[in-house]
Amino acid sequence: MKILFVYNNPKDEYAPDDDDVLTQLKATQSSAVELGHTTSSLAVSLNLEIFETELIKYNPDLVFNLVEALVGIESYMHFVPLIIEKNNINYTGCSSEALYLTTNKILAKKLMCSASIITPNWFTKNDPKEKIETLTNPFIIKPISADGSVGLDEDSVIRNPQNFYSELFRRSEKYGECFGEEYIDGREFNLSILEIDGKPKVMPVAEIVFNNYPQGKEKVIGYTSKWNSDSFEYNNTPRSFDFTELDSELILQLNKIAIQCWNLFKLSGYARVDFRVSNDGKIYVLEVNSNPCISPDAGFTAACEKAGLNYNSIIEHIIKAVIK
Known part of the structure; x- marks a missing residue:
């Protein structure tokens, strides 16, 4: 071909x-x-x-x-x-419609809410300031459209609501329009999905583990965590596929919600859904990623390899998903 x-x-x-x-x-x-x-x-x-x-x-x-x-x-x-x-x-990959919806985090969150998929509550600079009083502090500020953790670091977490709007406008000038959402303290998971024989198959669940984080240091997978191999954050946020029986029900629920997202956004080919699970066990979808990174060292690739697929097999499935 x-x-x-x-x-x-x-x-x-x-x-x-x-x-x-x-x-x-x-x-x-x-x-x-x-x-x-x-x-x-x-x-x-x-x-x-x-x-x-x-x-x-x-x-x-x-x-x-x-x-x-x-x-x-x-x-x-x-x-x-x-x-x-x-x-x-x-x-290959997701449709123009799916890419449009998932690259705008506000549109994606609205769509998830319409389908009763839980995502952290949010607000933008266009919302009335009174809205912030209805949300739970602390907050985290994120770019609406950037990916790859651009514009994310531990200073993105705002614990003093009085500082929120000044930081929102400052970051919007630097990274493009930003929004704020409730910061969910807890565990972080990535679920990679690969279309195989016309159906989405969820790869083994990956947890991003925050090792050696001192008290008071915000647990954020920011730009440094992903891209600066010399940093504390990069070297202390390993990806883990190891779980105990205590997590079996949680993993079932994460898989179920990931497939709900696949169907809701009409995804195809390959995708990734990122989650936070609060300390009291509530599951939140942070983002839906159409066409995530498929470099040999990417999280998507690692999850597929954990499922027994080598790199050529991953690419073969992505290509075959188009020829139906």
């Missing part, structure tokens, strides 16, 4: 979260070649007319969509599958 790999050039080649798309490109394209496919690659910019012209010229059997942002803006990523859909070409 003739496969065209489309990706975005990093806005900042020295930023590890931006540069990671090139790692994904190299790994996925090499895997496709090993699986017997003919491959080409095409970098996509915001000039979608050029992209469509090149797409038609390549005339691929399949597009492997690795685009994570356009000109550094994640909320533009759904433009690419829109163009591919317009030309009736098959492509």
Whole structure:
């Protein structure tokens, strides 16, 4: 099969979260070649007319969509599958609609609430200030559209409500529009989902463990935790797949909610759902990630490997999910 790999050039080649798309490109394209496919690659910019012209010229059997942002803006990523859909070409991963909904955390939270899926209560700078009084302190401030933990660190947690609005506006200027939500103190889980034989299959549950965190240090999987390998946060937040019988009911519930999210957002191919479980056992969905990172060292890949799938098998399933 003739496969065209489309990706975005990093806005900042020295930023590890931006540069990671090139790692994904190299790994996925090499895997496709090993699986017997003919491959080409095409970098996509915001000039979608050029992209469509090149797409038609390549005339691929399949597009492997690795685009994570356009000109550094994640909320533009759904433009690419829109163009591919317009030309009736098959492509990997989630639809333009799913990408649009999941890259806007406010839209995603509203949709989850409509389906009775619990997510932390939230507010934006456009909400009346009285709304903050109805929510439970502390709060955490997050960018609405950024992924890869951009704009997240332990200072994102606000324990003094009087500081909230000034910090919300400061971070919005730096990272794009932000919002606040109730900070859930507790355990953090990632559930990776891979479409196999036309059905979503949840991979083994991964827990992000906060080791050696001193009292008073906020437990946040921020940018440093994900990308700075020399940091305390990176080296003390390992991924664990080991659970006791005491967690068996919790794992069943996490799996159930992950599939509910898959169906609600009409996901396809592959996705990841991130959770927090409060100290009193209440389960909250933090985010739904369409087309999560599939680098060889990514959490999604680790979960699939825990299920017995090697990297080529993962890529093969992602490709097969399109050819139905």
